[in-house]
Amino acid sequence: MSSRYMNPYLAGFLLGMVLLATIFVTGRGLGASGALKSVVVAAVDGAAPAHAERSAFYSHYVGPGKESPLKAWLVFEVAGVLIGAFLSGLVSDRLMLVTEAGPGISSRARWLFAAAGGALFGIGAQLARGCTSGAALSGMAVLSTAGFVTMLAIFGTGYLVAWFVRGLWLGQKAER
Amino acid sequence: MGPFVPDLISDQLNLVVALVLGIAFGFVLEQAGFSSSRRLAGVFYGYDFTVLRVFFTAAATAMAGVLLLGAAGLLDLDVIFVNPTWLAPAIVGGAIMGVGFLLGGYCPGTSVCAAAIGKVDAMAFVGGGLLGIFGFAEVYPRIRTFDESTFLGPIKVYQSLHVPAGVFAFLLIAVAVAAFVVTTRIERRVNPSGAPSLRFPAASHRLAGAGLLGVGVLLLFTPDYKGRLLAKVSDPAFAAAHPVKVMTVDELAFRIVDREPRLRIVDVRDPKAFAALALPGSVNGSVRDLFGKEWREVVGPLHVRKVIVGADEAQERTAYLLLHELGYENLAVLEGGFPAFERTILEPIMLVSTGSRWDGDVRRFRESARTEILRMVKEAKASGQKKPKKEKKIQGGC
Numbered sequence: 001m002s003s004r005y006m007n008p009y010l011a012g013f014l015l016g017m018v019l020l021a022t023i024f025v026t027g028r029g030l031g032a033s034g035a036l037k038s039v040v041v042a043a044v045d046g047a048a049p050a051h052a053e054r055s056a057f058y059s060h061y062v063g064p065g066k067e068s069p070l071k072a073w074l075v076f077e078v079a080g081v082l083i084g085a086f087l088s089g090l091v092s093d094r095l096m097l098v099t100e101a102g103p104g105i106s107s108r109a110r111w112l113f114a115a116a117g118g119a120l121f122g123i124g125a126q127l128a129r130g131c132t133s134g135a136a137l138s139g140m141a142v143l144s145t146a147g148f149v150t151m152l153a154i155f156g157t158g159y160l161v162a163w164f165v166r167g168l169w170l171g172q173k174a175e176r
Numbered sequence: 177m178g179p180f181v182p183d184l185i186s187d188q189l190n191l192v193v194a195l196v197l198g199i200a201f202g203f204v205l206e207q208a209g210f211s212s213s214r215r216l217a218g219v220f221y222g223y224d225f226t227v228l229r230v231f232f233t234a235a236a237t238a239m240a241g242v243l244l245l246g247a248a249g250l251l252d253l254d255v256i257f258v259n260p261t262w263l264a265p266a267i268v269g270g271a272i273m274g275v276g277f278l279l280g281g282y283c284p285g286t287s288v289c290a291a292a293i294g295k296v297d298a299m300a301f302v303g304g305g306l307l308g309i310f311g312f313a314e315v316y317p318r319i320r321t322f323d324e325s326t327f328l329g330p331i332k333v334y335q336s337l338h339v340p341a342g343v344f345a346f347l348l349i350a351v352a353v354a355a356f357v358v359t360t361r362i363e364r365r366v367n368p369s370g371a372p373s374l375r376f377p378a379a380s381h382r383l384a385g386a387g388l389l390g391v392g393v394l395l396l397f398t399p400d401y402k403g404r405l406l407a408k409v410s411d412p413a414f415a416a417a418h419p420v421k422v423m424t425v426d427e428l429a430f431r432i433v434d435r436e437p438r439l440r441i442v443d444v445r446d447p448k449a450f451a452a453l454a455l456p457g458s459v460n461g462s463v464r465d466l467f468g469k470e471w472r473e474v475v476g477p478l479h480v481r482k483v484i485v486g487a488d489e490a491q492e493r494t495a496y497l498l499l500h501e502l503g504y505e506n507l508a509v510l511e512g513g514f515p516a517f518e519r520t521i522l523e524p525i526m527l528v529s530t531g532s533r534w535d536g537d538v539r540r541f542r543e544s545a546r547t548e549i550l551r552m553v554k555e556a557k558a559s560g561q562k563k564p565k566k567e568k569k570i571q572g573g574c
Contacts, residue, residue, distance in 0.1 A: 004375070011230045015208065027180075041313075058313060110297050111296065117301060124269040128269030130259065137231065143243075153269070
């Protein structure tokens with residue numbers, strides 16, 4: 001951590017204002033996993049269009065008369081996230097190609113676990129119709145029941161499994 | 177009144193808006209420290225609660241803003257996208273994501289942030305995410321039944337808990353502030369030398385807590401905009417102080433038969449009564465519906481007289497005063513409500529003689545009006561459009 005992070009309350013306030021501006025201007029919240037879905041849909045449609053049109057999942061998004069799945073609100077928003085985070089890393093001097101892992105595990109193990117976590121998030125976000133951003137945070141802002149249920153399920157389960165995977169994050173050399 | 181999509185901002189421009197808002201979102205997430213998986217995982221082990229502070233402050237800020245803008249009449253809360261609830265899939269999906277959080281150390285939004293500043297593990301997370309979605313899509317036909325189960329619609333959490341929105345908002349903020357206090361203690365015990373909460377002055381904790389609680393108390397006493405306006409116009413004292421223009425049954429019948437082009441009948445009775453029998457050319461909606469933008473075209477034109485027809489005159493007056501408060505003019509209520517019209521014109525009841533020398537003319541007029549209007553009703557039933565067209569629904573979610 002070469003450079004200090006912003007005061008969390010100030011950051012939370014600014015994040016809340018960005019979300020509020022999004023809801024006020026566009027009538028919808030922020031998200032992330034939906035953009036990954038669009039990428040998958042576009043890739044499958046490009047590689048195997050016949051399969052995509054037959055599939056119960058993809059046929060929602062592709063087919064004759066439908067626009068490219070990449071021309072979606074969330075795809076543009078997440079492209080913005082990439083740019084915004086890069087700019088933030090630039091001004092705070094945090095741009096660096098590194099693997100961040102707990103003290104107890106190797107980089108290679110970290111990659112595998114990160115990919116596994118990503119896969120679980122990908123699956124879970126389909127069922128819950130959104131991830132921490134689109135379902136939990138944005139859902140809570142508009143007082144959606146689903147938003148609160150999803151948030152509680154994510155963090156509740158997180159605390160339940162934390163003990164079992166402590167080796168990933170605390171490790172033997174961790175300061176306690 | 178917000179939101180500005182889809183009427184003020186086109187679909188194309190909306191994508192530019194998405195990019196700009198995304199840049200702001202990514203910048204703040206990264207500045208907050210969400211690009212570090214160890215920091216995100218810290219919430220679950222007690223050594224770093226930064227993410228909890230940012231997340232709950234953000235959720236409370238946005239929620240408070242939505243409620244306050246709604247209360248001020250600046251944002252139409254009936255139009256914005258509210259994530260619909262599929263209860264069982266939300267719980268199971270959330271649980272799967274919870275495990276994913278602990279294994280991967282990121283969520284999709286934060287992984288994109290972290291990948292943008294060069295975290296290789298975050299790139300692996302994003303790749304895994306794509307594979308997970310692909311896998312889900314391939315087995316989707318087998319889990320579709322579960323995926324579409326326990327659908328409850330776009331319900332709000334305070335409705336689920338049967339408390340007013342302001343009370344829920346206050347409680348949420350109180351819980352968040354309590355969590356800030358408790359987790360700061362935990363963090364300093366678990367991580368005495370490097371607790372992130374030690375890095376900024378204690379005054380900032382207090383200021384944030386006090387500010388949030390202040391907003392919470394404000395929300396507790398903020399009535400919602402539509403409810404407040406409806407209560408105001410339904411109040412008998414308000415109605416007594418604000419006289420309304422009244423149109424007699426005979427005048428309305430005459431104008432209908434005359435096919436007066438500068439006449440619009442707004443029927444605020446419930447849809448069942450409206451479906452059973454309605455005046456020709458009338459448009460139906462509840463009093464609360466009248467807030468909607470889709471009514472602007474119906475009741476907006478100044479040179480058109482809008483006659484409000486209701487189950488009784490009191491209901492008509494409420495609708496009249498509401499429309500007046502919303503800035504619409506050239507309105508009138510129907511004397512005696514729809515039942516009076518039905519009695520006087522539509523039902524073949526003999527006119528009670530008043531001894532006036534016009535009795536005969538009135539009877540002749542009402543008889544011919546009855547035949548003509550009943551014929552027009554039949555024709556209107558055959559053709560159709562009875563409700564103002566709803567605008568395109570805002571799409572959202574992931």
